[in-house]
Amino acid sequence: MSDCLFCKIARKEIPAQIVFDEGDVLAFKDVRPQAPVHVLIIPKKHLARVLDLSTEDAPVLGDSWGGNALADRFSVRESGFRLVVNNGPDAGQAVAHLHFHFLAGRPLRWPPG
Ligand code: AMP
Ligand code: ZN
Numbered sequence: 141m142s143d144c145l146f147c148k149i150a151r152k153e154i155p156a157q158i159v160f161d162e163g164d165v166l167a168f169k170d171v172r173p174q175a176p177v178h179v180l181i182i183p184k185k186h187l188a189r190v191l192d193l194s195t196e197d198a199p200v201l202g203d204s205w206g207g208n209a210l211a212d213r214f215s216v217r218e219s220g221f222r223l224v225v226n227n228g229p230d231a232g233q234a235v236a237h238l239h240f241h242f243l244a245g246r247p248l249r250w251p252p253g
Contacts, residue, residue, distance in 0.1 A: 141186040141237070144186055144236070144237050145235055145237065146180075146182050146235055146237035146239060147186050147237060149166070149168060149182075150166050150182065150184040156168035156169070157169035159179055159210065159213060160179075160181070160206045160209050160210060160213070162204055162206070162209075163199060163204045164183055164184055164185065164199045164200060164204065165181060165182070165183060165184065165199070165200060165204055165205060165206050166181075166182050166184055167179050167180065167181045167182070167206045167209075167210060167242070168180055168182075170241070174241075174243060175243040175244060175245050175246050175248065176244070176245025176246055177210075177214045177216060177221070177242070177243065177244040177245040178241065178242070178243055179210055179241075179242040180239040180240070180241060180242070181205065181206045181207070181210070181239065181240040181242055182237060182238060182239045182240075183197060183200040183238060185197070186237055187237070187238040188236045188237065188238065189227050189228065189233065189236065189238060190225045190227050190238055191227060192238065193238070200238075207221075207223070207242065210242050214244055214245070216244040216245065219244070220244065220248075221242055221243060221244035222241075222242075222243045222244070222248045223240050223241065223242060223243075224240070224241040224243065224252070225238070225239070225240055225241070226241075
């Protein structure tokens with residue numbers, strides 16, 4: 141996807157504060173953080189939404205998904221974190237490239253907005 145923002149970040153054509161880059165997965169800081177720690181985890185492969193994941197994408201959710209690295213990097217393994225995926229208009233998905241929001245560093249209210 142030549143004009144997809146997160147594909148451009150994955151190809152390093154647009155700068156981002158990358159915190160994890162391994163195999164099929166990239167993680168970078170959100171430009172408008174909603175918590176002290178707000179990182180987006182993406183598959184480098186273009187998938188528009190979480191509904192497009194298939195079994196061949198297992199690494200994105202498997203051993204190399206990045207969550208363990210982020211939990212250690214930001215020392216939130218015990219204090220906790222939240223993973224959020226927005227899918228579609230009602231959820232406010234703004235970027236049509238699958239991304240997991242990794243939020244941590246403050247108490248996170250429930251239910252979310
Ligand atoms: P969503 O509403 O789930 O699609 O989330 C999109 C997220 O991408 C928002 O939290 C934005 O702040 C974030 N975002 C947009 N552009 C960039 C960028 N160039 N680098 C990092 N994060 C971005
Ligand atoms: Zn993309």
